[in-house]
Amino acid sequence: xxxxxxxxxxxxxxxxxxxxxxxxxxxxxxxxxxxxxxxxxxxxxxxxxxxxxxxxxxxxxxxxxxxxxxxxxxxxxxxxxxxxxxxxxxxxxxxxxxxxxxxxxxxxxxxxxxxxxxxxxxxxxxxxxxxxxxxxxxxxxxxxxxxxxxxxxxxxxxxxxxxxxxxxxxxxxxxxxxxxxxxxxxxxxxxxxxxxxxxxxxxxxxxxxxxxxxxxxxxxxxxxxxxxxxxxxxxxxxxxxxxxxxxxxxxxxxxxxxxxxxxxxxxxxxxxxxxxxxxxxxxxxxxxxxxxxxxxxxxxxxxxxxxxxxxxxxxxxxxxxxxxxxxxxxxxxxxxxxxx
Amino acid sequence: xxxxxxxxxxxxxxxxxxxxxxxxxxxxxxxxxxxxxxxxxxxxxxxxxxxxxxxxxxxxxxxxxxxxxxxxxxxxxxxxxxxxxxxxxxxxxxxxxxxxxxxxxxxxxxxxxxxxxxxxxxxxxxxxxxxxxxxxxxxxxxxxxxxxxxxxxxxxxxxxxxxxxxxxxxxxxxxxxxxxxxxxxxxxxxxxxxxxxxxxxxxxxxxxxxxxxxxxxxxxxxxxxxxxxxxxxxxxxxxxxxxxxxxxxxxxxxxxxxxxxxxxxxxxxxxxxxxxxxxxxxxxxxxxxx
Numbered sequence: 001x002x003x004x005x006x007x008x009x010x011x012x013x014x015x016x017x018x019x020x021x022x023x024x025x026x027x028x029x030x031x032x033x034x035x036x037x038x039x040x041x042x043x044x045x046x047x048x049x050x051x052x053x054x055x056x057x058x059x060x061x062x063x064x065x066x067x068x069x070x071x072x073x074x075x076x077x078x079x080x081x082x083x084x085x086x087x088x089x090x091x092x093x094x095x096x097x098x099x100x101x102x103x104x105x106x107x108x109x110x111x112x113x114x115x116x117x118x119x120x121x122x123x124x125x126x127x128x129x130x131x132x133x134x135x136x137x138x139x140x141x142x143x144x145x146x147x148x149x150x151x152x153x154x155x156x157x158x159x160x161x162x163x164x165x166x167x168x169x170x171x172x173x174x175x176x177x178x179x180x181x182x183x184x185x186x187x188x189x190x191x192x193x194x195x196x197x198x199x200x201x202x203x204x205x206x207x208x209x210x211x212x213x214x215x216x217x218x219x220x221x222x223x224x225x226x227x228x229x230x231x232x233x234x235x236x237x238x239x240x241x242x243x244x245x246x247x248x249x250x251x252x253x254x255x256x257x258x259x260x261x262x263x264x265x266x267x268x269x270x271x272x273x274x275x276x277x278x279x280x281x282x283x284x285x286x287x288x289x290x291x292x293x294x295x296x297x298x299x300x301x302x303x304x305x306x307x308x309x310x311x312x313x314x315x316x317x318x319x320x321x322x323x324x325x326x327x328x329x330x331x332x333x334x335x336x337x338x339x340x
Numbered sequence: 341x342x343x344x345x346x347x348x349x350x351x352x353x354x355x356x357x358x359x360x361x362x363x364x365x366x367x368x369x370x371x372x373x374x375x376x377x378x379x380x381x382x383x384x385x386x387x388x389x390x391x392x393x394x395x396x397x398x399x400x401x402x403x404x405x406x407x408x409x410x411x412x413x414x415x416x417x418x419x420x421x422x423x424x425x426x427x428x429x430x431x432x433x434x435x436x437x438x439x440x441x442x443x444x445x446x447x448x449x450x451x452x453x454x455x456x457x458x459x460x461x462x463x464x465x466x467x468x469x470x471x472x473x474x475x476x477x478x479x480x481x482x483x484x485x486x487x488x489x490x491x492x493x494x495x496x497x498x499x500x501x502x503x504x505x506x507x508x509x510x511x512x513x514x515x516x517x518x519x520x521x522x523x524x525x526x527x528x529x530x531x532x533x534x535x536x537x538x539x540x541x542x543x544x545x546x547x548x549x550x551x552x553x554x555x556x557x558x559x560x561x562x563x564x565x566x567x568x569x570x571x572x573x574x575x576x577x578x579x580x581x582x583x584x585x586x587x588x589x590x591x592x593x594x595x596x597x598x599x600x601x602x603x604x605x606x607x608x609x610x611x612x613x614x615x616x617x618x619x620x621x622x623x624x625x626x627x628x629x630x
Contacts, residue, residue, distance in 0.1 A: 072511070075475075075484065075485055075487075076484060079479075099507060100487070100488055100504075100506045100507055103471050103472075103475075103487070104475060104485070104487045104488075105475075106472075107439065107470075107471070107472035107473075107474075107475040107476045107479075108475040108476065108478065108479045108485065110440065110472070110476065111440060111443055111475070111476035111477075111479040111480060112479050114590070115440075115590055116438065116440065116589070116590035117439065117440070117470075117472060117591070118591060119468075119469065119470035119471065119472060120470075129594060144591075148596065153596055153597070153598060154596070154597045155593055155595070155596050155597075156593070156594040156595045156596075156597075157592070157593060157594065158591070158592055158594045159590050159591050159592070160592065161590060162590040202484060202516065203484055203486070203514065203515050204513065204514040204515075205511060205512070205513050205514075206493075206501060206512040206513060206514055207511070207512045208510070208511045208512075209509045209510050209511075210506070210508050210509035210511075211508050211509050212508070222628075222629070246629050246630075264526075271469055278628055279623070279628050279629065299628075300628060302619070308608075313606060314606070316606050317605075317606060317607065318606065318607045318608075318609060318619060319606050319607070319608050319609065320609045320611060320615070320616070320619075321608060321609070321610065321611075322610060322611030323611065326611050327611045327616060330611070330613060330616040330617075331616055331619075331620055334616060334617050334620040334621075335620055335624070335629065335630075338620070338621070338624065339624060339629075339630050
């Protein structure tokens with residue numbers, strides 16, 4: 001069986017992006033289960049300590065296309081390099097971050113290689129499969145598991161016949177885990193001229209403004225999350241007020257951000273950010289599965305909801321059955337008058 | 341030479357109103373059970389196309405939609421807002437397509453339309469949220485792609501500059517034609533229907549729609565050809581059957597599980613002062629807060 005590959009994104013600071021390190025950690029486990037090697041692909045230039053960063057996560061081979069024209073990211077040159085490498089090495093599995101880069105690149109590669117790609121997976125596992133009609137057996141497939149369309153449904157997607165088995169995963173879904181400080185691999189430089197054509201550089205980047213992430217809910221220890229049940233943008237201010245007072249961050253559900261109550265950057269769930277805070281206060285959040293997969297590992301969950309049957313209540317440690325507009329001010333008031 | 345813009349639009353089940361029978365046993369979506377709407381980001385794409393049409397003389401907009409015959413509604417709705425014409429790609433063979441098979445079908449339809457300057461689509465559809473069909477279609481058309489477009493910075497007959505919305509910022513890129521653009525929901529909202537176009541295209545229909553209504557349009561179509569919404573089958577777009585629908589889809593749904601939540605040991609509280617105060621007190625004393 002062939003190797004597991006992870007496409008590693010490069011940040012503005014010329015480091016390997018967190019989402020890629022998370023995927024490399026997951027990729028190591030998948031590779032171990034399959035008894036194969038883990039390879040990383042990096043396209044860029046001036047990346048600091050590339051070996052020192054990647055080897056401890058268990059990377060066996062770094063395929064490094066080093067060229068100043070490869071940063072910032074552009075679709076076509078990265079596409080050409082990765083597809084050519086995949087044609088040579090025929091990976092069993094290829095993982096990409098579900099970011100603006102990964103979601104731009106992976107589909108184009110899957111299309112060229114005529115293979116399957118599953119977006120926004122929340123779990124990746126190795127498993128077997130028997131085809132119902134033919135009785136054909138498949139060993140060690142990648143189960144690409146994601147909440148699917150509609151209510152409380154989790155779908156397991158497989159790609160039995162085409163390779164690589166490709167998937168994208170959002171940042172924060174997998175855990176970053178160092179394998180060993182002593183793990184060593186090899187660095188394989190790719191000759192960029194051999195992997196790209198001149199036409200690949202046809203797009204001109206006129207200007208870029210990339211800012212430090214202003215909203216950082218991923219690392220927050222306390223999160224107050226507002227759902228559609230907050231009712232309005234005006235009411236949503238209460239979520240901010242409580243978060244400010246207890247020094248937490250504000251999160252939102254997809255319904256709340258789609259309704260314009262809060263920024264999309266604050267969205268928690270399958271198509272947003274995955275969080276694991278010490279305390280999660282869900283205000284007017286019903287708790288669809290797409291939301292729960294992004295917060296169910298929080299240490300303590302408090303749900304405030306008028307509906308006693310809201311799904312979120314089932315995973316909450318405390319459920320306050322009541323109106324957020326009544327409860328939140330009381331929490332704010334108590335905290336203000338009982339702490340320094 | 342006119343400037344040719346193709347807009348890819350999809351009629352989607354309104355995922356905000358999902359019932360219990362939303363999924364079929366084979367794990368695909370039961371579209372019949374759901375209200376159908378114009379995919380929101382495809383409306384942003386249509387607006388971007390209309391904006392470009394406003395700025396380039398002799399530009400035309402053709403809508404391509406894939407789906408059941410009722411998807412002709414999408415073409416008509418686009419015409420009311422300023423699109424020139426449109427086609428519905430409809431065939432039982434395309435049912436159950438994953439994104440790879442979908443992009444193949446759409447690319448075949450685009451190729452049938454001949455030379456184009458721009459293909460513009462919404463970034464993603466709300467029934468799948470994959471954002472894969474745009475880039476996959478671009479690959480099949482062998483043209484550059486600009487994803488996450490938010491605004492047209494500059495456009496003329498030779499090139500276009502697009503502002504892209506990324507996670508932590510923006511980027512302006514320039515491309516020549518042909519090129520495929522996918523449009524982000526933060527782009528300008530689509531203009532509303534125009535009374536003049538509404539009058540002009542009110543009677544636009546596809547063949548299947550006419551059959552259902554028991555009407556014959558042949559005379560009318562002769563006189564006003566713009567009232568015909570074309571319908572193309574897999575054969576019309578020269579598609580290979582092995583690349584369509586479930587057969588042409590490498591990804592398979594292995595299983596669908598309903599998530600059963602096991603009730604945690606949850607304390608149920610009332611909104612009364614005592615309950616809230618006790619809870620806050622406990623959180624503070626256990627150092628979760630403060």
